[in-house]
Each structure stands twice: as C-alpha cells, then as structure tokens.
Amino acid sequence: MLTKKRDLRTGRSVWQEKRAPSVPGWELASDADADVVVIGAGISGAMVADALSEAGLGVLIVDRRGPVRGSTVASTALLQYEIDQPLTKLSRQIGEEAAIRAWRRSRLALDGLGARIRALSLAPMRKRDSLYLAGNLLDAEALSREGEARRLAGFETAFLGTAALKERFGIGRGAALLGYDNLEVDPRALAAAFLRIAIARGARLASPVEIVDIDARPRSVVLRTKAGARISSRHVVFCTGYEIPFGHEPKGHQAISTWAIATIPQPRRLWPERCFIWEASEPYLYLRTTPDGRVICGGEDEDFVDEEARDRLIEAKTATLQKKLAKLLPGLDTRADFAWAGTFGASTTGLPTIGEMPGLKNCWAVMGFGGNGITYSRIGAEIVRAGLTGKGDPDAELYAYRA
Missing domain, CATH: 3.30.9.10 (D-Amino Acid Oxidase, subunit A, domain 2)
Structure with a gap:
C-alpha cells in the first residue's frame, strides 16, 4: 500500500440524494503505460486530468475505490477565494507580500474555475x-x-x-x-463532469486499482498494482487527498x-x-x-x-x-x-501543498488542505500542468512541498 488507507467519510451526504453520475471506466487487466498517471479520481484528480489531457498528454487515472467515492462526496462545496487564514494573520506567518499573492491567486483560481465550468457546460453553479x-x-x-x-x-x-x-x-x-x-456547486457532479471531459479527450480511468509500490527513476516512474500489473509513465501525480503517501507528509x-x-x-x-x-x-x-x-x-x-x-x-x-x-x-x-x-x-497557514515530491523523481502531489479544497484543486491543476509542460508557474513556490 503506497498511501495511508482511511475511512474517509461516514453517513449520507446531501449529494447522495441523487444517483451517482456515470463515469466511463476501463479495466486494467494487464500492464499499461501513459505519459502521466493520476492517482485519485476525486475532484483534484479530475481537474488535473482535465488540464493535462487538454495539454495533449496521455493520462491514466487510477483509484482504489472508484471515481468520486472518497472525500469529494463529503465536501460541503463552499467554493471561496477567501482563505481560512485571515489575510492579516497569514501576513504575520509568511510575510505580507506572499500572503497577498496567495489570496490573489485564490481569487484568480476561483474565477478561472467558474469560467471553465461555463466554457465546458460542466455542471450547474451559482x-x-x-x-x-x-x-x-x-x-x-x-x-x-x-x-x-x-x-x-x-x-x-x-x-x-x-x-x-x-x-x-x-x-x-x-x-x-x-x-x-x-x-456554489454540487462537488460530486462537478468532479464526474471533469472526468468525463478528460475521458472524451482520450484519458483512461481504471478502478478499482490499488498502487502498492513505486519506482521513481530519473526519466520515468514505474508503478506496481496489488493485482501485479505494471504501469510505466513519465510522471505521476498524487491526488489522493487526505490519504498521504507514506513518508511524505508535508510540514x-x-x-x-x-x-x-x-x-x-x-x-x-x-x-x-x-x-x-x-x-x-x-x-x-x-x-x-x-x-x-x-x-x-x-x-x-x-x-x-x-x-x-x-x-x-x-x-x-x-x-x-x-x-x-x-x-x-x-x-x-x-x-x-x-x-x-x-x-x-x-x-498551519491554511495553504495547500502542491508540487514535486522530495525524494521521488517525476512525482507530484496536489494536497488541497483547508476549507478552500476545491479552489486549491484548481490551483493544483494549473501548477502541475505548467510544470509538466515546461512552462513553470510564477506562484509555485508559495505552495511547494515542505517536508
């Protein structure tokens, strides 16, 4: 097991009043390869898959449960630009300039997410x-x-x-x-819509698939599944939410x-x-x-x-x-x-951890902690896309992995 396995939610959320939205799947019956493997088919994985597939990369999404069956269903989905940490307090923690940049990026990400939802006619929003x-x-x-x-x-x-x-x-x-x-959105419906868009571009989604081992090499990453399949890729992106990869919990x-x-x-x-x-x-x-x-x-x-x-x-x-x-x-x-x-x-800052993982070549993580999780998922998708396409992101250091 590569990540901490947790019982992420209990009870019945309001989003489960309706039937779960359909997402096309693919059976991982043998070895596979892709440009990028996205581990996790919740809202973060869905946004990352959308961004990377649009950039022309071959994407394989895997999830041990199935699409949109983890924490996304438990989200209350208040999509805000306001960060949990007040601007005055965050300024004392990381400096005024960095705090203002973080707040502005959050505003920009929320606006971008709203425009994306409208452009692709993904799901109702208000x-x-x-x-x-x-x-x-x-x-x-x-x-x-x-x-x-x-x-x-x-x-x-x-x-x-x-x-x-x-x-x-x-x-x-x-x-x-x-x-x-x-x-204001339905987070389950939104995540499923992003997944369907990525799949329509050629991305593949396989589940249930549990990754148990990773071999991060200078130019590639090889994953092994619990069923014994081998997945080769150029990059891996962990979008596993609060199931943190073992030994890589951010500071x-x-x-x-x-x-x-x-x-x-x-x-x-x-x-x-x-x-x-x-x-x-x-x-x-x-x-x-x-x-x-x-x-x-x-x-x-x-x-x-x-x-x-x-x-x-x-x-x-x-x-x-x-x-x-x-x-x-x-x-x-x-x-x-x-x-x-x-x-x-x-x-402690209310900010997420997004970026390359220390000690694991070609591996990235999108950990959208705090009350702004879905807004941070958007920032994560933007930063990962910029990094994997060689462009870089001007705010990447704000969210960089601190082990």
Whole structure:
C-alpha cells in the first residue's frame, strides 16, 4: 500500500440524494503505460486530468475505490477565494507580500474555475457572496482591520457593523465582512463532469486499482498494482487527498475530523441573498444553501482521525450543529435530513501543498488542505500542468512541498 488507507467519510451526504453520475471506466487487466498517471479520481484528480489531457498528454487515472467515492462526496462545496487564514494573520506567518499573492491567486483560481465550468457546460453553479462573522478569533475591531487589509490588497470588501448586519441579514453579531462572487456547486457532479471531459479527450480511468509500490527513476516512474500489473509513465501525480503517501507528509499538515448536516427543504425560511456564512472562530460554523432550499451546515472540527471515534460523535455533533444554527438564524427549521462525518486535512497557514515530491523523481502531489479544497484543486491543476509542460508557474513556490 503506497498511501495511508482511511475511512474517509461516514453517513449520507446531501449529494447522495441523487444517483451517482456515470463515469466511463476501463479495466486494467494487464500492464499499461501513459505519459502521466493520476492517482485519485476525486475532484483534484479530475481537474488535473482535465488540464493535462487538454495539454495533449496521455493520462491514466487510477483509484482504489472508484471515481468520486472518497472525500469529494463529503465536501460541503463552499467554493471561496477567501482563505481560512485571515489575510492579516497569514501576513504575520509568511510575510505580507506572499500572503497577498496567495489570496490573489485564490481569487484568480476561483474565477478561472467558474469560467471553465461555463466554457465546458460542466455542471450547474451559482454565484454567492460570503458573510464572514466576528468570532473568538477576530472580534469586530480585528475584523475591521482585516477588511482594510483586504481592500488595500485589491479585494472588494464591505464592513458591516451590528446594526447593518441585523438589518440586512437578520443576524445578531458584532460585525461581519461581506465578500463577493464565490461559487456554489454540487462537488460530486462537478468532479464526474471533469472526468468525463478528460475521458472524451482520450484519458483512461481504471478502478478499482490499488498502487502498492513505486519506482521513481530519473526519466520515468514505474508503478506496481496489488493485482501485479505494471504501469510505466513519465510522471505521476498524487491526488489522493487526505490519504498521504507514506513518508511524505508535508510540514505543518494535520488530518482532522469534521461533521455536517443538511436540513429539510425550506426555501421560504432562508436568509436574505442566500450568501455563504462562516465565522472567524475556532471551531467555526459555516453555512450554504442548496437549489431546493436546504441549509448545509458544517463545522465542529476536532484534531483527530480515529474513524470509529469520529463516527460515534455523529449524533452529538448533529445536535450541536442544530443548536448553533438555531441560535444564529432562529427562523430556520433545523431538522436534519442528512448527517455525515469526514476526515479532512488542515495546515498551519491554511495553504495547500502542491508540487514535486522530495525524494521521488517525476512525482507530484496536489494536497488541497483547508476549507478552500476545491479552489486549491484548481490551483493544483494549473501548477502541475505548467510544470509538466515546461512552462513553470510564477506562484509555485508559495505552495511547494515542505517536508
């Protein structure tokens, strides 16, 4: 086994209400070769496969479970440019210039992803603004400073005081920042659509295929499967999410457990503008809506990855999320139609790890940790495509592997 095998999710997410989207597969019955092997058929692997197949590379995607059966199904899919780490705090961690570059790249990636979805008619999406509430990490005064820092960096941001927040959104908090033009999608449908596009260009997807050994050579990489097949390629890209390749855990990374619910449909009770809502708190609560009027509410993250302990907490965490949701928005019906738990990754900076893997020639990793996972998947696809086509990416060092 080449990566840590984890029970990535439990329960039934709201995306599983519909039948799983169809993705054409291919049986790996013997040895194979490709320009690039993408390990992982979730949202990151799908975006990487799309980018590399469009660049003319021969792509083989493999997954031990099957397409879109891992963490992607557990994502709440608030596609935001705002990074988990506030700009003011990230500036203290990595320097103001680098922090602004990271935030700007996140904005650019989200815009690019939205344009890609439209250009390829991949899946329904909606633009949503984002309401960032004062909490135990940033109070009203600190939030005001954060808003000023964002505006100076070029991000249109509105500061709402107590009265304005209550009048516009009916929320009783000390302050909030309003950001603009984020995206709301169904992550399972989007990942499947990217996979189908790549396959239509000639990419192949084989599953279930478990990679158990890797021989990274100066000019090629040879993989061996559990069934004994040999796969030869010029490059390998790990898009295995929170199942980190053994011995290659990035510095500052940790795996965490998180919980989410989706309420009954209630389109007439939703808050004005249906914006995303999240908190400057630890742990933080985050909310979005669905097209049929449900509220998705997640959070209550804890720093452990014991799957049995995580799953035992689903009932208690569901009750806590319902209680917090009712306190924040008293007019909502908090009854849960869906409740689920998952393992996700976080980093001390809120930034992902993307790039060449130390000690493994011709091997790359896209590890989109943090609350911006799908936005980071887009950045990962851009950086990997630039690297494998010899062009390089101007922001690659921001996300480089730090072992």
